[in-house]
Amino acid sequence: MPTMNMIQALNDAHKVMMARDEDIVVFGEDIGYFGGVFRVTEGLQKQFGKTRVFDAPISEGGIVSMAVGMACYGLKPVIEIQFADYIYPGYDQIVSEVAKIRYRTAAEWTMPMVIRTPYGGGIFGGQTHSQSPESLFTHIAGLKVVIPSTPYDAKGLLIAAIEDPDPVLLFEPKRIYNGPFDGHHDRPVKPWSKHPASEVPEGHYTVPLGKASVVREGGDITILAYGTMVHVALAAAEEQSLDAEVIDLRTLVPLDLDTIEQSVKKTGRCLVVHEAPRTSGFGAELVALVQERCFYHLEAPVERVTGWDTPYPHAYEWAYFPGPKRMKKALEKVMAD
Amino acid sequence: MSNRDPSLRRNAPKLVLHVPEPAFRPGDTPDFSTLKVPPAGETPRPDTTVAAAETHPLTTALVRVLGEDNEAVGPWDPKLDPETLRKILKDMVTVRIFDDRMYRSQRQGKTSFYMKCTGEEAIAVAAQTALDREDMHFPTYRQQGLLVARGYPLTEMMNQIYSNKGDKLKGRQLPIMYSDRSHGFFSISGNLATQFPQAVGWAMAAAIKGDSRIAMGWVGDGATAEGDFHSAMTFAAVYNAPVILAVVNNQWAISSFSGIAGAERATFAQRAVGYGVAGLRVDGNDALAVYAAVKWAAERARSNGGPTLIEFFTYRAEGHSTSDDPSGYRPTNEAKLWPLGDPVERLKAHLLAIGEWDEERHAAMTAECDAAVRAAQKESEKLGILPEQGKDGIETMFDDVYAEVPWHIAEQREAALEEGRN
Numbered sequence: 001m002p003t004m005n006m007i008q009a010l011n012d013a014h015k016v017m018m019a020r021d022e023d024i025v026v027f028g029e030d031i032g033y034f035g036g037v038f039r040v041t042e043g044l045q046k047q048f049g050k051t052r053v054f055d056a057p058i059s060e061g062g063i064v065s066m067a068v069g070m071a072c073y074g075l076k077p078v079i080e081i082q083f084a085d086y087i088y089p090g091y092d093q094i095v096s097e098v099a100k101i102r103y104r105t106a107a108e109w110t111m112p113m114v115i116r117t118p119y120g121g122g123i124f125g126g127q128t129h130s131q132s133p134e135s136l137f138t139h140i141a142g143l144k145v146v147i148p149s150t151p152y153d154a155k156g157l158l159i160a161a162i163e164d165p166d167p168v169l170l171f172e173p174k175r176i177y178n179g180p181f182d183g184h185h186d187r188p189v190k191p192w193s194k195h196p197a198s199e200v201p202e203g204h205y206t207v208p209l210g211k212a213s214v215v216r217e218g219g220d221i222t223i224l225a226y227g228t229m230v231h232v233a234l235a236a237a238e239e240q241s242l243d244a245e246v247i248d249l250r251t252l253v254p255l256d257l258d259t260i261e262q263s264v265k266k267t268g269r270c271l272v273v274h275e276a277p278r279t280s281g282f283g284a285e286l287v288a289l290v291q292e293r294c295f296y297h298l299e300a301p302v303e304r305v306t307g308w309d310t311p312y313p314h315a316y317e318w319a320y321f322p323g324p325k326r327m328k329k330a331l332e333k334v335m336a337d
Numbered sequence: 338m339s340n341r342d343p344s345l346r347r348n349a350p351k352l353v354l355h356v357p358e359p360a361f362r363p364g365d366t367p368d369f370s371t372l373k374v375p376p377a378g379e380t381p382r383p384d385t386t387v388a389a390a391e392t393h394p395l396t397t398a399l400v401r402v403l404g405e406d407n408e409a410v411g412p413w414d415p416k417l418d419p420e421t422l423r424k425i426l427k428d429m430v431t432v433r434i435f436d437d438r439m440y441r442s443q444r445q446g447k448t449s450f451y452m453k454c455t456g457e458e459a460i461a462v463a464a465q466t467a468l469d470r471e472d473m474h475f476p477t478y479r480q481q482g483l484l485v486a487r488g489y490p491l492t493e494m495m496n497q498i499y500s501n502k503g504d505k506l507k508g509r510q511l512p513i514m515y516s517d518r519s520h521g522f523f524s525i526s527g528n529l530a531t532q533f534p535q536a537v538g539w540a541m542a543a544a545i546k547g548d549s550r551i552a553m554g555w556v557g558d559g560a561t562a563e564g565d566f567h568s569a570m571t572f573a574a575v576y577n578a579p580v581i582l583a584v585v586n587n588q589w590a591i592s593s594f595s596g597i598a599g600a601e602r603a604t605f606a607q608r609a610v611g612y613g614v615a616g617l618r619v620d621g622n623d624a625l626a627v628y629a630a631v632k633w634a635a636e637r638a639r640s641n642g643g644p645t646l647i648e649f650f651t652y653r654a655e656g657h658s659t660s661d662d663p664s665g666y667r668p669t670n671e672a673k674l675w676p677l678g679d680p681v682e683r684l685k686a687h688l689l690a691i692g693e694w695d696e697e698r699h700a701a702m703t704a705e706c707d708a709a710v711r712a713a714q715k716e717s718e719k720l721g722i723l724p725e726q727g728k729d730g731i732e733t734m735f736d737d738v739y740a741e742v743p744w745h746i747a748e749q750r751e752a753a754l755e756e757g758r759n
Binding site: 025051052056057059061062065066067068069070072073074075089092093096097101102103104105106107108109110141142144164165166210253254255257 | 473475505506507509510514516517518523524526528531534535536537538539540541542543544545546552564565567568569571572575736737738739740743744745746
């Protein structure tokens with residue numbers, strides 16, 4: 001089985017699906033001839049031609065609205081927003097149009113499309129290349145929000161997203177495009193090739209949307225994470241020698257609450273982690289759901305490990321990023337009670 | 338001390354902020370004598386294959402066909418047969434009667450909201466007549482004439498306005514936010530200008546697939562200020578999209594005159610120049626000019642000549658909506674004094690002038706349209722009016738958010754149904 005990093009896996013998902021479905025079109029800034037600033041669309045234009053894979057003007061509002069018009073026509077756009085930090089000019093089209101067209105037309109028109117966008121910090125991208133805006137989209141009825149944490153999942157989730165009848169936002173954790181990151185920025189970078197989930201099958205397969213993955217089983221505490229933070233959480237569990245169960249949510253909407261509920265009822269403790277700022281982050285929703293469903297099983301208050309409520313500060317990358325120290329402190333707190 | 342302190346630069350002229358103000362406010366007597374209205378037939382008609390730049394002198398002109406003597410003149414005369422002219426007239430009259438009936442319905446409390454297009458009927462009706470039945474519209478909220486001209490049942494329109502049992506949109510949309518795929522009429526959005534670039538996306542898709550259908554996007558003068566206008570023009574130009582982009586300049590965006598959207602500086606059609614897109618400025622109250630311009634742009638788009646921006650110059654004769662009272666911001670007699678006249682009267686006068694119409698036939702046709710609207714209303718009201726709605730079928734509120742109802746919405750549906758029972 002071939003070994004792939006997350007970029008290669010996403011690229012392969014495009015190739016598999018574009019060969020199967022002639023209605024798929026791919027466009028975005030720099031994604032055509034050049035293959036994208038992160039190389040996810042490399043070779044697609046050469047293989048599938050310029051009318052199916054092409055560069056778009058620097059206009060995220062335009063890119064999303066073109067996708068809306070194309071989906072109305074019957075195409076299946078898979079578009080790239082170069083950085084999640086750039087998605088805001090397209091926000092009106094995503095929130096007012098993409099998310100609502102099925103509803104407001106009583107399903108006469110639907111919006112099967114995928115909006116891919118690299119997100120998250122840990123790359124010294126400063127405040128305009130590091131944000132995690134997922135909760136601005138999980139709040140919007142009509143959208144599905146998906147975040148992979150491994151090459152295997154990235155390919156399977158992207159294929160599932162393309163095949164889904166509804167609009168899907170795929171937030172790609174760019175810090176782990178080339179290798180898993182445990183939060184220890186001072187240690188050498190590990191490549192994906194040493195990780196079992198870098199074994200990516202050829203051809204078509206899916207990782208179903210709406211299904212979380214228990215990536216580490218344990219009995220003492222449940223850690224809910226997604227994206228880069230899955231790897232940070234796994235490392236923290238090892239370092240603290242905790243019998244922690246780590247759940248990779250993979251899809252935020254619709255959420256796999258059953259898996260969460262089962263785990264928290266078993267462990268009685270829960271820590272929620274994400275890179276995004278704390279206030280009104282997706283973690284707040286997770287904490288609320290856990291206390292609604294598992295209150296009488298909880299032995300300690302549910303804690304959150306998050307980014308700070310500030311813009312993402314360039315030089316203070318590692319003071320901002322929710323790394324091992326913040327994880328350790330929170331885990332100790334939840335376990336202490 | 339701050340370098341913003343004006344006293345430090347006391348020899349420099351004081352800067353002045355310009356806030357545009359319309360020429361006339363309530364109490365003033367409108368005088369449109371300075372408005373440049375070129376005589377009908379004067380504006381040249383370039384071949385549809387010309388370079389976009391060759392159309393740019395037309396962005397400050399005004400394509401007009403119907404002259405003072407009500408004859409069709411000049412190179413833009415589409416030379417329509419009398420039957421087509423009578424059909425356009427009938428559709429326009431239907432729209433006007435429909436608007437009056439539905440406005441009254443709102444005032445009677447049968448629905449929450451309505452928007453008339455009085456004075457602008459020629460634009461949607463004649464534009465649609467110039468397009469093929471299969472072409473796709475991305476309309477804004479004053480193009481009910483598109484549906485009427487395509488023969489969409491009036492009862493369906495009213496069902497939507499009443500959000501009643503026959504409303505195919507299941508009571509989810511504000512009145513007049515129609516949607517009908519089989520009539521090539523995309524769902525209207527209250528977020529203005531969103532549809533303008535979507536039309537370009539649809540047209541690009543048609544080009545990707547080697548289709549022969551084209552798209553037409555619609556926007557008002559006010560909403561041209563949105564970023565989506567720029568997106569639409571940029572993408573249309575870049576990909577030479579087979580699309581017609583129409584700006585209906587009816588002078589008013591609720592209470593803001595067109596100057597607030599930039600009309601003091603340039604015509605809306607002139608915006609085509611900077612994008613390198615073909616542009617036309619058209620008398621929107623002249624059904625023949627509207628028809629001819631759209632036909633021109635359609636022919637150009639269909640032969641891979643690319644997009645055209647058309648400004649339809651018109652006047653919003655009534656309020657923005659049933660929630661608006663224009664007497665608070667403009668003279669009440671402005672519509673009557675508008676120099677481009679009434680589109681229905683102008684087309685009627687033309688048919689009379691060419692001997693293809695008479696007052697008797699006009700009265701009979703008007704009565705026929707009136708009867709059709711009343712019959713549709715009676716039919717629709719059998720299915721209910723808005724105040725009776727919203728009680729049955731609460732569960733449908735949760736359909737179509739996604740293809741399948743996810744667990745969290747299913748839970749909320751149960752809660753809503755329980756709330757409804759108690």
